[in-house]
Amino acid sequence: MTTHADDDGLTFSHFEAFRLINFTFIKACETIATPGLNPRHQAEKLMQYHGDLLAAYGPGVPLSFGEFRERLRGPIEDLLPPWLDRSDFGNLSFPVVDAEGCVTADAFDLQWEVSQLHRILKRLKRTSGMQFTEAQLQDEIDQDQMYEILKGRGDTQYVKDRSTLVECPAGTAAELNERSLPLNAIAYYEAIPYHATYLTWWFPCTVCKWPMKVSKRMSAGREYYRVACLYARHAEIGASFMFRPTSGDAPQLHADSPDTPAPREAALALGAVGAVPEARPVEGHLALKRGVWRYTCVPGLHELRLHSVLRERLAANHADVDAAVQLWPMSDAYDHRIEIQGTDGRTYLFTVDVKDYTHGRVLAQSLHRNEGDKGGAEWLVIPDHRADQISLLTVTCDKYRMKVATMTDFAQMVCRKAGVEWA
Ligand SMILES: [Zn+2]
Incomplete structure (x- = not known):
């Protein structure tokens, strides 16, 4: 193996620390944003994340519990210790959670993308510095195990199963069963995420069919809702809608104006311009876990x-x-x-x-x-x-x-x- 001049312990520990800090930040933000979590349980979890963060900082970088809580609403860069070299990560000034407490697409992707990089580095170093708990690795394990489950049925079936998964990121248990995915793969579907529900309804993205994110907005003193795919490009090309609040009925969505692709790129462009999805009941529907959907x-x-x-x-x-x-x-x-x-x-x-x-x-x-x-x-x-x-x-x-x-x-x-x- 070739060795890189800059592939020293310092670089490794930078990525390792960044990965841990980013993960801890996301989990802590999710803890704050989870509806119905009892305050004692929430405080315990936050204290644990605060401890994890101080461990990643190392000695000599103070951060009180109060400061930690305050910074959870800001960008990831505010939570990085001064010694950590940010140059390999690009822009880190985006927020980790949005106004609804949902982890932003940029932050979610950064976590996964840095995890992939961290795995490569770890394989190269064959050492394990900081200890990651099983929960910290769960997202990556999920993804790997799912491919293994699909591979177990042979090459031709693998292509079929993986295509099914791509084309069918949400549905009722009966619909998923009809697609004859392996049973273990169905375990990667869970209840419609909280950030994607309005009363008892959810809305499939017109590009990828995964539940779109719902957020409440105000305009000229009137309340309205925006529904858009968490993958920004899908929202730009048409998966972005608005609706007025209802008194329990399924809302009627109206499209924002989408981007249209250049004629040359039309053949490979995804999306159905003009399509408006119908509301579906949350009850009885399942959607793929966010990491599996995204990657x-x-x-x-x-x-x-x-x-x-x-x-x-x-x-x-x-x-x-x-x-x-x-x-x-x-x-x-x-x-x-x-x-x-x-x-x-x-x-x-x-x-x-x-x-x-x-x-x-x-x-x-x-x-x-x-x-x-x-x-x-x-x-x-x-x-x-x-x-x-x-x-x-x-x-x-x-x-x-x-x-x-x-x-x-x-x-x-x-x-x-x-x-x-x-x-
Ligand atoms: Zn989408």
Whole structure:
């Protein structure tokens, strides 16, 4: 293994401390925001998180319990100790919880993305400095175990089951049973989250179908509600609605005005412009855990779309399109394997990993520590709406002979090589 000049104990402990602080912060915020938690229980939990935080700070960094509680309403950067180097994390000035006490999308993604990086570092160091409790690791364990459960039924079934999970992030127990997911996978569904309910109702995102977040607003002295997907891009392209309060009936949603994609990006753009979801009863419905939704369903929709668009377009000049365009091949070593006949008579092979990270710097660090893609993919493809990460990721990918492209640029390049028109 190559050693990196900057891969010293200090760097490791920075990521480790950051991960622990971020996790503790999120859990403490959730504790404050949980409705119906009794005050004594809440105080006990907060004291425990305060202790965890002081342990991560190390000696000489004071933080009283009162200060700790106050800072929980602010951005994560206010809770970092002075010795911690922030340069690898990018912007940390966003709040961790919003006005409704729901963990923000930026904070949720940062926690997961830093956890992935931390795992890589830990594998490289083969040491364990700070001790993480089982609860602290639960989100990542969930995700890993779920893939193992799905893999247990063979490669073909794996693609089927994973697609089902992506396409079906919420439903009634009967609906989920009909999709014949493995029983253990159904355990990753839970009650509709509190942040997504209005009275006894919830609303599926028009892009991903996961329950949208509901928040109360005021305008000109009148109360109204906004309903929007927690994944910001879905809200921008149409999954954002308003409604007036009702006296118990299902509310009628009205659409905000959405962004429309550029014509060139339309083929791979997700979303159903103009669709308005109907309210569904909370009772009897289940939704995937937030981490599984965010890191399986959200990128999975892009992966499925890229797969189906390439299949469709390459079918005309590839007799065996099943072999040419493969999704999650070889027990999911990477996301796509595309082998095409070029117009020049040569065969071209593309191995692709799709990465949908909110924090591009953390993704760059993860690639750097893995010395490229862990599964050996040669292409890193990111959703079109993350095009601003390209220049940063190109610098890292160049070092490990990987290439990086947005989804549309990549698909267009593959089609052009195969002699297929894109637009
Ligand atoms: Zn959504």
